[in-house]
Structures are given as C-alpha cells and as structure tokens.
Amino acid sequence: MSLPLAQRPVTDLKGVGAALELKLERLGIHTLQDLLFHLPLRYQDRTRVVPVGGLVPGQEAVICGEIKVADLVQGRRRALLCRIQDGTGTISLRFFHFSAAQKNQLKPGVRLRCFGEARPGPSGLEMVHPEYRRIDAETAVAVEDSLTPIYPTTEGLHQTRLRGLVTLALQSLSAEALPDLLPETLRRQWNLPSLEESIRYLHQPPVEADQALLLDGRHPAQRRLAFEELLAHHLSLLKLRHQAQHPGAPSLPYRGELIRPFLDALPFPLTGAQKRVCNEVARDLARTVPMLRLVQGDVGSGKTVVAAMAALQAVENGLQAAVMAPTEILAEQHHINFSAWLEPLGLEVAWLAGKVKGKAREKQLAAIAAGEARVVVGTHALFQDDVHFADLGLVVVDEQHRFGVHQRLSLREKGRNGARAPHQLIMTATPIPRTLTMSAYADLDCSVIDELPPGRTPVSTVVIADSRRAEVVERVRLACAQGRQAYWVCTLIEESEALQCQAAEVTAESLREALPGLRIGLVHGRMKPAEKAAVMAQFKAAELQLLVATTVIEVGVDVPNASLMIIENPERLGLAQLHQLRGRVGRGSVESYCVLMYQAPLSKQGRERLGVMRETSDGFRIAEKDLELRGPGEVLGTRQTGMMQFRIADLQRDADLLPRVRQVATQIEHDVELNSAVIRRWLGAGEEYGQV
Known part of the structure; x- marks a missing residue:
C-alpha cells in the first residue's frame, strides 16, 4: 500500500529535482498533501472560443483567427504587431520580445489560437504577449474541458509547471491516500462535501462552475476546506487550554476582608x-x-x-x-x-x-x-x-x-x-x-x-489637512490659555526610531517658536526611562502645558486635565492604535477634542479609516473595521502574526463558520486520535503557537 500523501515528498513526482524542490519549499510545499492544499487564486476560462467581435476590455479569452497584417512598428519600444480577423472582428497582437523565428512564423495567412487579455490599444482592442499556437484550417480548435487554475507562485516557477505537478498529484488522490478526517455524520449534519471531491473540484472546476463564488472564496468546496482548517486551529487552542489547566490551581475563594x-x-x-x-x-x-x-x-x-x-x-x-x-x-x-x-x-x-x-x-x-x-x-x-x-x-x-x-x-x-x-x-x-x-x-x-465610568465626556474627532497647520497651532494656544493641556503626537514617515525621535525634536522646536508663551515638553523612545518619567510627571502635575511625543504615550498615561490631542500623519497608524491614543484625552469632565492632521492626498483606504475614527468612539466597531482593512496578523500585533497564518480560511470572510466550528470541536473534543490528526494536517509541528 502506498504512503499517505502527507508523507510523500514532492520529489516523488516525475521531474522534481533539487532545484524545483527548493522553489516549491518557498511556497511551503514539501509533500503531495501540501501541493493539493495549495489552491488557485483565480481561474481562466479556456473552455470555449470567444468571437473577436464579442470581446470587451479586461476580458481574458481564447480567440481564433487568421493573421491579415504583420508589421514591425517603432514606437517608444520596437514591437511586432499582428492584426488577426475571425469574421466577427479584428484584434491586434503586440509582442515587445520576439525572436527572428517568431517574426518569420507570424506571417499573413497563418491561423492562430490565442489566449490573453483584451486591452484598449491605439487602434482598437489588442492582446499583449498572448499565449498562441498555430492551427490548420481543417483542425478543430482544441479547448480545455475545465477552468484553468492560476496559482500563487514564486520566482522561476511557471504556472504551466505548477499545473502539471498538481495534475500528477491528483492522479494519486484517493480517500485512502488523503483520508477524510471529518466523520460522515458531521459532514451530513453540516452539508459538507467530501475532502477528495472538494480538492478535485477546486483544482479542475467544470465549465459551468460559478466563477464569482470561487473568486470570493465562498464555494462549498472552499468552505469545506476552510471549515477543517478553522477546526484545526480551534482544537489546537482547546488542547493548549487543557494543558494549561491540567496542573490544577489553588482555590482562592472570595473572603472580602481586604x-x-x-x-x-x-x-x-x-x-x-x-x-x-x-x-x-x-x-x-x-x-x-x-x-x-x-x-x-x-x-x-x-x-x-x-x-x-x-x-x-x-x-x-x-x-x-x-x-x-x-x-x-x-x-x-x-x-x-x-x-x-x-x-x-x-x-x-x-x-x-x-x-x-x-x-x-x-x-x-x-x-x-x-x-x-x-x-x-x-x-x-x-x-x-x-x-x-x-x-x-x-x-x-x-x-x-x-x-x-x-x-x-x-x-x-x-x-x-x-x-x-x-x-x-x-x-x-x-x-x-x-x-x-x-x-x-x-x-x-x-x-x-462595555461601560465607561460616569462623568466621562465623549471625544469629538476632527479630520483636517496638514495645509491648515497654522489653525491647529492656534487651537492649541487657545486651549492652553484656558488652563487646559494638550498632546501633540508625531507619527512619522521614517522607519528608524532614531529618525523618528529626531523629527519629534524638530516638531517640538518649531512649536516652541510658534507658541513662545507655552511650557512645552518632549517624550520619545530614545530618552532614558528616568528622563521620560520626569517629563511625564511634570505634565501630569500641569507644570507643562503641551507634550510633544512619539507613540510611546499610547498606553498608560492618565492626565484628566488634557482635553486636546493632535495626531500628525494619522494615516500611518492602525485604527486600534489611533483609538488608543485618542483615549488619552476625554478623561475629565470637560469637552475634549482629537485632531487628525493628515498629509494630502489621502488614499481611498486612508479616507475610509479616518472616517471611521470621526464617526465612532466604539472600540469594538473600530476593531472590526481594523480587522477588515488590515487582516488578523496586523490587528493582533506582529509578535503573534505567526499564529494567524491560514492557508485557505480567512477570518473575516469565514467568520460565520466559527460558531459551527466551536460546536463541532465540542462534539469531537474527546476523540484524541481524531483531534491530533486534524491538528497535524493543518498546523504540522507549529501547533504550539497558541501558548501565549
């Protein structure tokens, strides 16, 4: 009996030598199981020939026609341009890189079958560097019998090569070689297709497959795999919880004396x-x-x-x-x-x-x-x-x-x-x-x-362009003249901490010049802890009116008299971090403001994020938006990014599966062998990630 696919190295496949093995390793592919779990990003439809006259810009299609004109054209770059017709219309094929043999082959009268993307060109639609094959007038045009997968790949590994390897791996796929770990009763209960059926479908979808559903990651076959992967993560965390609780703990009943x-x-x-x-x-x-x-x-x-x-x-x-x-x-x-x-x-x-x-x-x-x-x-x-x-x-x-x-x-x-x-x-x-x-x-x-103490005032958030800096400086002067205190947070473009601190020093200096009457302090990450603490203590004691800082003040500073915060370049921070910073004001009973001073022009995502900050102070709504825009690794912080590396599942897209995953995990929690098999399949040796 042959080995299970999880134990068969990719070098078992014909033509996979040391060089190709290294390229596959870069994609996390070590075994035939890894290869079959390496799913397509999208699909191309090469199952039918599209009339040239019916093409629309942006469409990828197979076309078939006869070369009418072939010319070398001299624009900014020399190109070989062929005009082909099929009786319904004309399209140009443009080649910037071509050999003498190609130039001699692509002559008027030659019939071609091409695949490429139709784009607007100087004289109508054109395909740039399409895939093509010469065909005879009598020969029927060969087309694929399933959608063509496009895989995530790496340098030096062509789609055609990857497709060939997957096709070879599929020949070894069977229920014995890649066992279905979800019991049939569960699959029936949740209406989940079998593992083998799902994998075959996703690598070779039939002509009538719903491409929109596949592209969106919501096809039942994709959901089946996402479900099992989420289940593996969940079971792993339950296992860790059990290990953490196993030693027992001292019972500490409530007494109330203290x-x-x-x-x-x-x-x-x-x-x-x-x-x-x-x-x-x-x-x-x-x-x-x-x-x-x-x-x-x-x-x-x-x-x-x-x-x-x-x-x-x-x-x-x-x-x-x-x-x-x-x-x-x-x-x-x-x-x-x-x-x-x-x-x-x-x-x-x-x-x-x-x-x-x-x-x-x-x-x-x-x-x-x-x-x-x-x-x-x-x-x-x-x-x-x-x-x-x-x-x-x-x-x-x-x-x-x-x-x-x-x-x-x-x-x-x-x-x-x-x-x-x-x-x-x-x-x-x-x-x-x-x-x-x-x-x-x-x-x-x-x-x-989920409740703030009484007496807290909501913070009003204003989004303003850096071009109105003078107005913002005046606003700070007025607030301080009324006995209030303010923060000026520098979130900087420079990656290096040294440059960030230098820029914070420059900002503090320019504010001292613009606001000569104010007592201004500076805090940044390169200062000694004692220096930092001394400045913070002065600010807390109201000896300083304005505190210029890098994001070191994100957590743990409580100054109820501070009612104004300016955040420079807020578009460079995550929503959760902006929300944390904003939480430094609004700690007293006076109305507080947070001014987000951005550098124009803002990207679409930047506008969306700052809009969320302006509209709501609900931390959970902000966190949901942050997850949607930045993904789980970012939201959890880089230290934990490793734990959220999903191969197929997407926490945002597949969130509705989680309650079902928890239910199934509870049903099978006591089957140690099954749990270990599910965890091993999806997390391998990395199952200890959750011990944080």
Whole structure:
C-alpha cells in the first residue's frame, strides 16, 4: 500500500529535482498533501472560443483567427504587431520580445489560437504577449474541458509547471491516500462535501462552475476546506487550554476582608460592567483549575480596578499576585495606583523594572522571595531568573499581545508551587473583534467591560489637512490659555526610531517658536526611562502645558486635565492604535477634542479609516473595521502574526463558520486520535503557537 500523501515528498513526482524542490519549499510545499492544499487564486476560462467581435476590455479569452497584417512598428519600444480577423472582428497582437523565428512564423495567412487579455490599444482592442499556437484550417480548435487554475507562485516557477505537478498529484488522490478526517455524520449534519471531491473540484472546476463564488472564496468546496482548517486551529487552542489547566490551581475563594475596605475607600462606585466582570473573575479564582480569562475594556473603562480586586482575592488567601505591563511608563502607573490603593490596607507593593538596580533591586527580590511583598508590579524584569516568588497565586498581564510567547509562559512557570499553576488574568484596552476572540483566543474565557465610568465626556474627532497647520497651532494656544493641556503626537514617515525621535525634536522646536508663551515638553523612545518619567510627571502635575511625543504615550498615561490631542500623519497608524491614543484625552469632565492632521492626498483606504475614527468612539466597531482593512496578523500585533497564518480560511470572510466550528470541536473534543490528526494536517509541528 502506498504512503499517505502527507508523507510523500514532492520529489516523488516525475521531474522534481533539487532545484524545483527548493522553489516549491518557498511556497511551503514539501509533500503531495501540501501541493493539493495549495489552491488557485483565480481561474481562466479556456473552455470555449470567444468571437473577436464579442470581446470587451479586461476580458481574458481564447480567440481564433487568421493573421491579415504583420508589421514591425517603432514606437517608444520596437514591437511586432499582428492584426488577426475571425469574421466577427479584428484584434491586434503586440509582442515587445520576439525572436527572428517568431517574426518569420507570424506571417499573413497563418491561423492562430490565442489566449490573453483584451486591452484598449491605439487602434482598437489588442492582446499583449498572448499565449498562441498555430492551427490548420481543417483542425478543430482544441479547448480545455475545465477552468484553468492560476496559482500563487514564486520566482522561476511557471504556472504551466505548477499545473502539471498538481495534475500528477491528483492522479494519486484517493480517500485512502488523503483520508477524510471529518466523520460522515458531521459532514451530513453540516452539508459538507467530501475532502477528495472538494480538492478535485477546486483544482479542475467544470465549465459551468460559478466563477464569482470561487473568486470570493465562498464555494462549498472552499468552505469545506476552510471549515477543517478553522477546526484545526480551534482544537489546537482547546488542547493548549487543557494543558494549561491540567496542573490544577489553588482555590482562592472570595473572603472580602481586604476587598470590602478597598471598595469603601474608592472615590467612585464601580460601574455595572465592572461588577459583572469582577464576579466572573472571583468565581474563576475560587475554582481549582487555573483561571485563563481575558478582560477587554475600552481605554478608561476601569480594568485596573478589576485587576486590583483579583490581586486582593489572592492576597486574602495567603498567596502573592504579580502584575506585568509591557512598558516602564505603564508599569509605573500601575505601581502608583496599586500602592495608593493597597498600602492603606497594610500591604507592601514591590516594584521591579529595568531601572531598579543594585541594593534597591536586592531588597525587592528578598521581599518577593520571603513573601513579604504580597503584590509585585513590574515589566518583563519579572521574568528574570533571579526573581523567586514565595507562593504566586495570580498573574495579571496587561496588553498581553505586546509580550512574546515564552515570556508569559515563563511567568506561569514561576508560579508553580509543586504541581499547581497560578491563575491568569489578561487585560487589554485594544478591543478584539469577536471573530478573533473566537479563534485566536479560544483558549481564554472572555469578559468585556462595555461601560465607561460616569462623568466621562465623549471625544469629538476632527479630520483636517496638514495645509491648515497654522489653525491647529492656534487651537492649541487657545486651549492652553484656558488652563487646559494638550498632546501633540508625531507619527512619522521614517522607519528608524532614531529618525523618528529626531523629527519629534524638530516638531517640538518649531512649536516652541510658534507658541513662545507655552511650557512645552518632549517624550520619545530614545530618552532614558528616568528622563521620560520626569517629563511625564511634570505634565501630569500641569507644570507643562503641551507634550510633544512619539507613540510611546499610547498606553498608560492618565492626565484628566488634557482635553486636546493632535495626531500628525494619522494615516500611518492602525485604527486600534489611533483609538488608543485618542483615549488619552476625554478623561475629565470637560469637552475634549482629537485632531487628525493628515498629509494630502489621502488614499481611498486612508479616507475610509479616518472616517471611521470621526464617526465612532466604539472600540469594538473600530476593531472590526481594523480587522477588515488590515487582516488578523496586523490587528493582533506582529509578535503573534505567526499564529494567524491560514492557508485557505480567512477570518473575516469565514467568520460565520466559527460558531459551527466551536460546536463541532465540542462534539469531537474527546476523540484524541481524531483531534491530533486534524491538528497535524493543518498546523504540522507549529501547533504550539497558541501558548501565549
């Protein structure tokens, strides 16, 4: 019995040597199964001859006719021009690259069968470099009996060669060689075609196939494969979730000894949404399996209070809590908040970041190891080998998409006391579209804080061209004269951080000249953390009126008196990032504005994106639009792009399949062999991607 296609290398195919093998590798094709899963981008219809008189510009077609005139023409480039007729009309064939033999072959009176795209030319329609073949007057014109696939390819690998290889692979395709992993009962339930039938159809669609449906990726055969691929990703995440929960966790029931006085001391009541999410977290912490919960909340919705309540629940049960943030600015902000809230309750809050060095660091490490520090706040410094916890019961990770896979795992390892893992609470102010939550975060339970605290004022967004810069500068002067503060964010064209910071310095200098009476500060990524923190502290204390910054202020700065934000070149940022930046204003009770100052001309997509920012402040709607425009890899952040590499499925297009995928995953979750086979087929060795 021959090997399954998943185990047969492409070198099994006739004519595939080392050079061709390398080219196929560049396309991710190693086995015959990979080759059959390498689906066409689109199709050409070479199944019928189209009369020349019926051609329209942009149409790809097979035509047949007799050369009436063949001339060398001298324009900007020398070309061979042949006029051919078929009795219904005339079309020109234009060749810029041709040999002497071709020139001698293409003479008046010769009949040709051609395939190409009809384009408008100087004297009617023409085809540039069509494929062609000489035919006899008596011979019937040969046409294809199925649509012709056009594949994604790579340099040096021609479509014809790729088509030939796929045709050879299809000869080995059978239900035994490429087993259908979805049980027949499931296929019948969801009306899914078989795998073999789907693959044959997609590589060789019949003449009557609905090309529009195929092009759109919505044909039942394509959906069948997309369904299985989405299922593989989902099963992989469920497997990871099971592994993460397997060790068990300490049960941390709600006691209230610390939480009640904490709530009484808060200067504001919790919103309904905060209460709901706190209850969900409290229930998870009381269980003996590790909590894996993602809390999403728009900028300013009060996620930090939820994190503080979770930390107190761990401390009430005699364990430690670690709170980790991606930047020193954000970590420091958390440290300030947690210290202000928890020290009055008699709790020590330790602080670990890159800038904590020498004796101060040793003192913090000793307090953490001895368990004196019940709550520890820090950056990735918490991952370092010399950090030892007495008994870590809860890990809170803020803006987790900014951390790499291994960082979060290593913090989880630090919490293992014997066989127990710590509970994990993950927070993000980047609203994640439901589509992504259901696929990329299927290993996490999700909570949403969908309510802003009372007293927050919505931010009005204005889109304005850079040519009106003088008006914008005047607007800043007026706001500051009225006792308000403003941000001026430079999002720059330069890729290098050094150039970005240099440009921010130039902007700050020109604003100092234009606004001589104002106290202007500058923050950028090349400054030392201490310098950055000092400027931020001055701004927060209202010693500075205008803060010029690069996007380092995207997260974690809370200045209620700042009511105006100018963002330069907003067209260069993703919607989620713009939304995050805008969230720095509107934190007080005064009306706030965000001015998006773009460089004309704007692209169609640029106009669409800035229009969304102007129309809505709903983070989830913005996130959905961001996903639609930029794709999942971009939205999740580059660290996680690898996890979203789908071969056939498209999260945006196939979003409606996800509820069905979840249902099927639940039905087959306990069939370990089937799960492993589905995951292996689509993710291979890369199934560990979800461990973030």
